[in-house]
Amino acid sequence: MAEDAGQMRVAAGRLEFKSPVLLASGCASFGEPFEDFFKLTEVGALITKAITREPRAGNEPVRICETPGGMLNAIGLHNPGVEEFATELLPKLREAGVTVIVNVAGHSEDDYIQVLRRLRDEPGIYGFELNLSCPNVDGGMMFATDPVLFGRICEKARAVTELWLIPKLSPAAGELAPYAQIADGAGMDGVTVSNTHPAMALDWRTGRSRLSRPSGGLSGPAVKPLTLYNVWQVAQTVPELPILASGGCSEACDVIEFVRAGALAVQLGTILFHDPLRPRRIHEELPALIAECGASTLNELRGRIG
Amino acid sequence: MSSLPVRNQRAVIESAAVKALSELTVTVNRSLGGGLRLLTLKVPSEDASVLEHVHAGRFVMLRCDEAEPFKFRRPFSFASVNAQAGTFDIYYKVVGDQTRKLADIAPGTHLSGVLPLGSGFTIPPPDTPAILIGGGVGVAPLLLLATELVAAGRPRPRLLFGGRTSTDLTLEYVSGFPVEVHPATDDGSHGFHGNVVELAALEGVAKDVYVYACGPVPMLKSLVEMLPQAVSIEASLEEVMACGIGACYGCAVRTDGLGAESMRLVCRDGPVFDLRQIRLEE
Ligand SMILES: Cc1cc2nc3c(=O)[nH]c(=O)nc-3n(C[C@H](O)[C@H](O)[C@H](O)COP(=O)(O)OP(=O)(O)OC[C@H]3O[C@@H](n4cnc5c(N)ncnc54)[C@H](O)[C@@H]3O)c2cc1C
Ligand SMILES: Cc1cc2nc3c(=O)[nH]c(=O)nc-3n(C[C@H](O)[C@H](O)[C@H](O)COP(=O)(O)O)c2cc1C
Ligand code: FES
Numbered sequence: 001m002a003e004d005a006g007q008m009r010v011a012a013g014r015l016e017f018k019s020p021v022l023l024a025s026g027c028a029s030f031g032e033p034f035e036d037f038f039k040l041t042e043v044g045a046l047i048t049k050a051i052t053r054e055p056r057a058g059n060e061p062v063r064i065c066e067t068p069g070g071m072l073n074a075i076g077l078h079n080p081g082v083e084e085f086a087t088e089l090l091p092k093l094r095e096a097g098v099t100v101i102v103n104v105a106g107h108s109e110d111d112y113i114q115v116l117r118r119l120r121d122e123p124g125i126y127g128f129e130l131n132l133s134c135p136n137v138d139g140g141m142m143f144a145t146d147p148v149l150f151g152r153i154c155e156k157a158r159a160v161t162e163l164w165l166i167p168k169l170s171p172a173a174g175e176l177a178p179y180a181q182i183a184d185g186a187g188m189d190g191v192t193v194s195n196t197h198p199a200m201a202l203d204w205r206t207g208r209s210r211l212s213r214p215s216g217g218l219s220g221p222a223v224k225p226l227t228l229y230n231v232w233q234v235a236q237t238v239p240e241l242p243i244l245a246s247g248g249c250s251e252a253c254d255v256i257e258f259v260r261a262g263a264l265a266v267q268l269g270t271i272l273f274h275d276p277l278r279p280r281r282i283h284e285e286l287p288a289l290i291a292e293c294g295a296s297t298l299n300e301l302r303g304r305i306g
Numbered sequence: 307m308s309s310l311p312v313r314n315q316r317a318v319i320e321s322a323a324v325k326a327l328s329e330l331t332v333t334v335n336r337s338l339g340g341g342l343r344l345l346t347l348k349v350p351s352e353d354a355s356v357l358e359h360v361h362a363g364r365f366v367m368l369r370c371d372e373a374e375p376f377k378f379r380r381p382f383s384f385a386s387v388n389a390q391a392g393t394f395d396i397y398y399k400v401v402g403d404q405t406r407k408l409a410d411i412a413p414g415t416h417l418s419g420v421l422p423l424g425s426g427f428t429i430p431p432p433d434t435p436a437i438l439i440g441g442g443v444g445v446a447p448l449l450l451l452a453t454e455l456v457a458a459g460r461p462r463p464r465l466l467f468g469g470r471t472s473t474d475l476t477l478e479y480v481s482g483f484p485v486e487v488h489p490a491t492d493d494g495s496h497g498f499h500g501n502v503v504e505l506a507a508l509e510g511v512a513k514d515v516y517v518y519a520c521g522p523v524p525m526l527k528s529l530v531e532m533l534p535q536a537v538s539i540e541a542s543l544e545e546v547m548a549c550g551i552g553a554c555y556g557c558a559v560r561t562d563g564l565g566a567e568s569m570r571l572v573c574r575d576g577p578v579f580d581l582r583q584i585r586l587e588e
Contacts, residue, residue, distance in 0.1 A: 028553055029552055029555070033553040034551075034553070036324040037324075057568045058569055060560070061559060061560070061587065063556045064554065066377060070376065071548060073556060075554070075555045078569060221376055270548075272553060273554055274376060274378075274379070276553075277326050
């Protein structure tokens with residue numbers, strides 16, 4: 001961990017993290033895969049695998065494939081459902097003192113509201129990331145790509161809970177700044193920019209998709225420049241709204257780039273599969289990089305581009 | 307997550323022993339013929355305790371090419387382990403990009419690996435005979451299993467070992483393990499002329515036997531169909547893996563369970579499963 005905890009602490013609006021390094025939804029399960037590698041209390045927050053009202057088995061295999069500089073996934077919403085999460089998984093995270101943000105997914109407004117209602121009074125949850133953009137389930141795109149539906153679900157969620165609410169924007173929506181404005185207007189505490197990019201991989205011989213579905217979501221270093229652009233766009237348009245950057249962050253210097261572009265904190269996703277020790281390494285490397293930028297805290301660097 | 311089958315408890319308890327080691331030293335990387343190779347890796351002495359948790363059926367996620375840090379690591383079963391020397395062996399086949407890269411690595415090179423992962427095979431109750439059935443490179447975890455069975459005081463198990471042709475069997479290498487090899491080749495170049503499942507049918511498999519299998523999906527499928535219902539079959543399964551630690555949910559297999567239970571993760575809930583509970587897809 002950083003010798004000077006204040007150097008790594010980031011805060012804006014109602015959001016505050018002791019470290020800018022968060023674990024991205026669907027890339028860390030419920031934290032248990034990483035217990036052998038670092039303390040979950042070291043990272044800014046653990047964002048859980050998507051939680052739905054009912055248990056879900058997810059998509060058929062093949063669910064993942066390697067692509068240049070990244071990967072495609074079509075996991076679907078494989079999860080044990082809100083009830084088992086609340087009774088079996090959350091208590092362990094709470095006892096361990098992990099900063100938990102629950103990623104919520106569903107097919108209808110009611111699905112989201114029911115999950116939020118079930119969890120809002122459970123101790124140990126800091127907030128919710130609304131996964132409105134999972135491209136790997138049928139009809140999963142509509143909330144993230146329709147401004148009216150997007151605004152409405154943000155407002156309805158706000159009426160249910162006082163905890164942090166962070167809608168996760170989708171690259172499929174095109175320009176993301178308008179959605180960030182809507183989120184701001186609906187009283188959201190921040191936005192995640194963004195999610196996997198709709199993408200394909202084919203076997204050239206057979207013409208078949210390399211996944212069980214025709215398409216999947218692209219993540220990993222390959223998408224980093226796209227995420228950086230979207231973070232910068234959103235930060236220019238809605239400077240007051242905290243941004244969690246997600247897409248391609250792999251190194252300590254990436255964290256600084258995303259923060260300079262306007263992000264409050266950064267989520268690690270795909271890189272965790274390649275290197276389960278990476279959050280710890282980034283924590284070790286960041287202080288020197290911050291100093292090299294002439295700053296004493298990371299927070300100072302936010303929005304500072306040349 | 308939700309209730310794991312009892313068989314897998316060992317892996318869960320031992321998960322505290324998993325390590326990501328960046329300095330596994332290649333000491334041997336040699337051809338065994340037929341595109342098959344042997345890789346010996348030495349664990350740094352301060353981390354040698356990980357080897358105590360290596361069991362037949364468990365695996366290592368190896369980065370095969372340090373120049374490509376964003377390629378998935380590749381899963382390989384442990385074929386043998388030498389706690390005194392601080393080494394373990396991988397028996398592997400060159401099938402594509404990353405195994406080709408692995409074949410080019412010179413002794414002395416450091417590789418990064420996450421180990422040991424997944425659940426192992428269960429050792430059968432005393433007096434229960436075990437039969438090992440391996441197709442091609444799938445024999446790897448069965449070789450370590452045979453070693454463990456004999457160390458547990460059981461007789462040398464029978465290994466029905468099939469390949470397309472005699473070079474697939476690397477018989478010299480396999481003869482170094484405590485197994486009674488019954489070979490089968492599709493082309494009849496060595497041993498029984500036919501596949502291992504046909505050989506198993508011919509030899510007969512008693513009801514009280516424990517069958518342990520690893521090999522291609524068509525082999526596992528016909529094995530399930532051929533063996534009497536009462537015979538228990540544990541098999542080590544393969545799926546494409548990104549993380550190997552239960553983080554990505556990429557390595558799912560369908561089971562005959564219901565709801566969220568209808569999918570299991572090969573890396574976390576396996577790779578060893580009761581084959582009768584799995585719906586194999588080709
Ligand atoms: C738990 C587990 C244990 C394994 N143990 C061993 C082992 O001990 N020795 C060993 O040689 N291999 C083992 N494998 C398989 C090994 O991981 C793959 O062969 C390897 O990942 C291929 O990488 P590649 O880049 O060379 O091939 P790729 O370029 O990824 O693939 C090349 C071709 O090989 C085929 N292929 C890829 N992966 C597999 C696979 N898992 N099974 C069969 N065919 C595949 C593909 O269909 C493709 O056409 C194991 C796999 C698992 C899941
Ligand atoms: C295997 C996998 C599973 C994912 N599951 C979810 C999920 O359940 N909910 C969600 O909001 N995002 C999910 N994501 C998206 C990630 O949280 C992240 O936004 C995306 O992968 C981009 O970041 P990265 O390049 O750092 O991976 C998943 C990504 C991957 C690779
Ligand atoms: S390989 Fe990632 S969960 Fe199994």
